[in-house]
Amino acid sequence: MEPILSIHGLSVRFGALLAVNDVSFDALAGKITAVIGPNGAGKSSLFNLISGAVTPTRGRVMFENKDVTGTSPDHMLKVGLSRSFQITNLFFELTVQENLRLAAQFLEQGHGLFRPLAASTRANARVDELIVQFGLQDKASELAGYLSHGEQRRLEIAVSLAARPRMLLLDEPTQGMSHADTKETEIMIRGLASEHGLSILLVEHDVDLVMNISDHVVVMHQGKKLAEGTPAQVRSNASVQAAYFGEHG
Amino acid sequence: MHDQAKPSAQAPSASRYFTWLFFLGALVFALGAGLVGDVFFLRLATEALIFGGLALSVDLLLGRVGLLPLGQALFFGLGAYVSALVLKEWHNSFWLSVTVSLVASALAGLVGGIVAIRAKGVYFALISFGLAQVVSKVVFNTRDLGASDGIIGVPGAAIFPGLTSADPIGFFLVTLATIFGLYCGLTYLMETPFGRQLSAIRTNEHRIPFLGFDPWRYKLLAFVVAACIAGLSGALYPMLRGFVSPELMFFQVSGNAVINVIVGGTGTLIGSLYGSTLLTGLKSVVGSFTAHHQIVIGLLFVVVVIVFPRGLIGYLSPLLQRRLSFRHATGRGGQ
């Protein structure tokens, strides 16, 4: 099977700190790939490198066989790669609907910028679709800042999906969620991959969640890739157990 | 800047109320002034409208994009100088001078924007301040532009056959129509994807690139639009007063525009016109008692910033909105 995303020898240095050190792996199309690792393992830095927020010191990021290394975030979306944020990064003073509309505007590809909002039919249709898909019907005209934490996390993912990317980078989607909300998110993420054919790369703290939903797991430790494989392979890997599960459990 | 950028789906009625009140009030005023044959107050009101246009451009940047321009007088003064030069040296056509001023302000806005937009927050404020300061100094010292005297003896502009800017009531109405047009254009623009994108930039600029947009372009375009509005308003100034001087570019004019916006209500757009009218009137009244009207304006401004940071319309609009929706609800309940 073709990898949709390939990382080759990616490194980034912040001053004296080599935050990501020569990391390579592939993410397959339509599958869920997860990056796990203890705090400070370099997961978030890796994420910022892939999504274009930070330019790598060395290495390449290939998306659908195109070199997208160091591409700016707005171009990343044009390529077909979108991301969500660990700390909810929404337009809190705008309504749920408006948050989604801003993101869905991308589908108009720069047309209708100076025409009334109603003229952006593709964007508006996408907003209605997302509101239903994410169960936000009752909250559509609520300000995003007034939503519950769980709802904000859901909106965060909906916003990231509005432009119909082919791959979604999810940064700790269940961060700070209740157990019930986590369960719900798990089902939703699995549905995105299986029903909508979306490729997903996720960084997650919650090891149980990762082991439940991922097709492929990459373990990071101190900026390096420690191991990769199916959840079962990773679980039984001795060095992973020492570095990660040892402290975890 | 404040959170009055609530969904515009519920906003319009109260703000529309204030809009009609303003423009219809201005028409009634013109009618009254015409009947009694007044010139002084008509000229004063025209000036208030012209500076209202400048304030409108400040509100676009401050209230909608979240950029505080401390040098908007640069574009106002530029429009005024270009218009004065066209009228005096080329042709006394209103339309020609307005068009040339618009083109000049758009170009200047593009250049100034490229310099200033890179800077964020307070840096933007200080850079726009410095930009205006530098240009006004250069104009002040350029003999070909009349140096500190400016350009005097600008002839009245021919607007329509039989109407020049020397006609107090005619020019008041033309200015009113121009400002009304600018206001309507701007309110329309705010309800397009472009305008909404600006609100989004003000609310959370960091997320915009991850939605596939480059915020820089939107900010630059907003800056150019603001420069055009300021420049167009400035173009009307020499038609009213018959002269331009470097003072039009000075910090006092930029500062007064910001004061007008804050007092009128940041982000409300119509508030800038109220603010400008209010303060021009106040200045004229206080000015008839003492030369030190700045102290009165300054104190008023300080009080507004501390006690009513939302400004006049920002404060009144929600009150009126509540009444309107209450009446709406009870009206429905009675049926």
Next chain:
Amino acid sequence: MSSALDWLQFVLAPQMVNGLSIGVAVVLMALGLTIIFGLLDVINMAHGEFYAIGAYGAVALIGLGMSFWWALALTPLLMAVLGYVTERGLIQRVFHSKDRHTLTLLLTFGVGIVLEDVLKIVFGANPLRVEAPITGATELVGLFFPNYRLFVMAVGGLLIVAVWVLVFRTSLGAIVRAAAFDRYMSASLGVPISRVYAATFAFGVALAGISGVLLAPIYSVFPTMGRDFVLIAFSVVIIGGMGSIKGAVLAGLLLTQVQSISSLFISPVWNDPLLFGIMVLVLMWRPQGLYGKLGNA
């Protein structure tokens, strides 16, 4: 060859010394701005007016029969009181709102308008003069330098060093730096944060006042005297990095040198555009200025 040496000695050197005497005053102004910004996050738009009030303070105290020296000593104290009252009475009131940056900037802008008109009402709009307390000139390496300028350089230099020591070498300075680094943490450690803020604002205002007194005998004193001067100080602070003390000193001295040397070659009209051009270039290269903030450096 000898004409080139002559030029260096008789044209360039005096110009550089003149530039340096203005430079220390600019640095004092900029230090006030940058310390206030570094700790309070407030852009003090009234800084130029405080500078003017310092100069007028000297005029008034001398008018009351005091010597220049007494005026130089007393004015900063009075300015500190004015600054303290301004911070507690006005700035504190909008400090905790969400739009702190904009509101405090607007507020100090309004305060500046009021203060300028107050000066006009009390002293009139016409320029006043302050006699230099030291006259004559001193010969150094074959050149004559006005004694008062040398005095300004010495006092200004000492003050800059004193500010440095105060901020970086005393426990008082440590408290201020800690507050700038993390105000919540400092507050929970028992630092009387609001008094530290007011005192810092007062300190910055006093520095502007001193610079006003020192330059009063060199320039004339008039109500809008602060406007041009504060633009230079703002450029210095932006180039040096908002909130950086090192940056303000370095950029202040460099910029005034550029200004005074360039005025040998180009018309003074182009002085401000030159300064501004440098500022824009620095910002394009380093948007945060040369150095970081008070809490970090």
